[in-house]
Amino acid sequence: xxxxxxxxxxxxxxxxxxxxxxxxxxxxxxxxxxxxxxxxxxxxxxxxxxxxxxxxxxxxxxxxxxxxxxxxxxxxxxxxxxxxxxxxxxxxxxxxxxxxxxxxxxxxxxxxxx
Amino acid sequence: xxxxxxxxxxxxxxxxxxxxxxxxxxxxxxxxxxxxxxxxxxxxxxxxxxxxxxxxxxxxxxxxxxxxxxxxxxxxxxxxxxxxxxxxxxxxxxxxxxxxxxxxxxxxxxxxxx
Numbered sequence: 001x002x003x004x005x006x007x008x009x010x011x012x013x014x015x016x017x018x019x020x021x022x023x024x025x026x027x028x029x030x031x032x033x034x035x036x037x038x039x040x041x042x043x044x045x046x047x048x049x050x051x052x053x054x055x056x057x058x059x060x061x062x063x064x065x066x067x068x069x070x071x072x073x074x075x076x077x078x079x080x081x082x083x084x085x086x087x088x089x090x091x092x093x094x095x096x097x098x099x100x101x102x103x104x105x106x107x108x109x110x111x112x113x114x
Numbered sequence: 115x116x117x118x119x120x121x122x123x124x125x126x127x128x129x130x131x132x133x134x135x136x137x138x139x140x141x142x143x144x145x146x147x148x149x150x151x152x153x154x155x156x157x158x159x160x161x162x163x164x165x166x167x168x169x170x171x172x173x174x175x176x177x178x179x180x181x182x183x184x185x186x187x188x189x190x191x192x193x194x195x196x197x198x199x200x201x202x203x204x205x206x207x208x209x210x211x212x213x214x215x216x217x218x219x220x221x222x223x224x225x226x227x228x
Contacts, residue, residue, distance in 0.1 A: 004156075032214075043118070043204055043219035044157075051214065089156060101147075101172060102217060104156040 002027045006090045006105035013080055013112050021075040021108045023064075023090035031092040033057075033066050033073040034102070038087040047075075047088070080112045116141045118220035120205050126226045127195060135190045135223050137205030143218075145211045146188040147172070148180065150201040151222075157204065163188055164211055195227045 007022040025031065032051045036044040048057030053068035062077045073090060090105040118139045127133055139146065147162040149172075159172030163182040177199055179191040188207075192199060205220040 036219075041221075043221045044206075045219070046216045049216075101159045101162065102157070104158075106154055106156040 002031065002092060002103045004090050004092055004103055004105040006088075006108055008106075009087075009108040009110070011108060011110045013110070015082055015112055015114050016079045017112075019075070019077040019080045019084075019110070021088055021090075021110070023073045023075065023105060025071050025073065025090075025092050027071075027092055027103075033064070034091040034093070035062070035064055035073070035075050036089045036091060036104075038089065038107070040086070044089065080110070082112045082114055085110055085112045116218070118205055118207055118218050120203075120220040120223050122223060123221065124224050126228065128228055129196055130194050133192050133195060133225075135192075135203060135205075135225070137188045137190065137220060138186050139188075139205075139207040139218070140186065141207065141209070141218065142185065143207040143209050144185070145209070145215075145217075146182065146205065146207045147217070148178070148188070148190050149204045149206065150174065151204060152201050160190070160203075162211075192225075195225075197227045199225065200227050201225060 003026045034049045035047040037047045038044045048059040050057040050066035056065045064075045087107045087109045089107045091102045121136045144165045148160040149157040151157045158174045161180040163169045203223045206217045208215040208217045
């Protein structure tokens with residue numbers, strides 16, 4: 001079945017450091033890929049998405065490229081801020097069916113120190 | 115303001131005492147869904163609804179019921195809660211089910227069953 005694997009956390013970085021959170025997926029068909037962010041005490045918010053191979057999603061300085069050949073969707077940011085501290089979830093949606101389900105990774109907690 | 119609301123935000127109850135967690139969205143979305151979030155497991159879908167009076171099981175439906183009598187509301191019902199249902203619950207909605215449509219999440223309901 002469909003699944004998402006993302007790097008274990010927690011990840012602790014200093015402000016202005018480079019961030020990479022790895023995400024790989026297993027899916028039949030042609031899934032759309034997402035990164036969601038969960039700030040402390042809040043629900044999930046869509047950070048970025050890509051709907052087909054080689055698409056690059058970007059938002060708030062974060063980027064991720066849909067790599068079909070490596071089945072990956074790694075999240076990157078060139079210079080993190082304290083305000084980026086949150087839990088990040090990689091997810092896929094296989095809309096070959098009609099369930100509308102998002103398959104989530106386990107989440108990676110990021111802490112950014114000043 | 116476009117939003118998904120959930121009530122209550124926090125609930126402590128005892129085994130076997132029926133409870134309902136409400137979910138409401140003000141965006142006229144057709145698709146609504148419930149997820150539970152557990153440490154090390156990420157988010158898993160419990161039930162979803164493609165439209166009014168149309169509901170179906172997600173990946174972990176055991177012990178839960180839902181109803182969709184109005185487009186805006188999608189309550190989650192635990193008829194006889196058990197300790198293994200202690201979790202953080204999220205309601206989500208989107209315009210329709212489809213990869214191009216963002217899912218909007220509520221703030222979460224933290225449930226403890228003793």
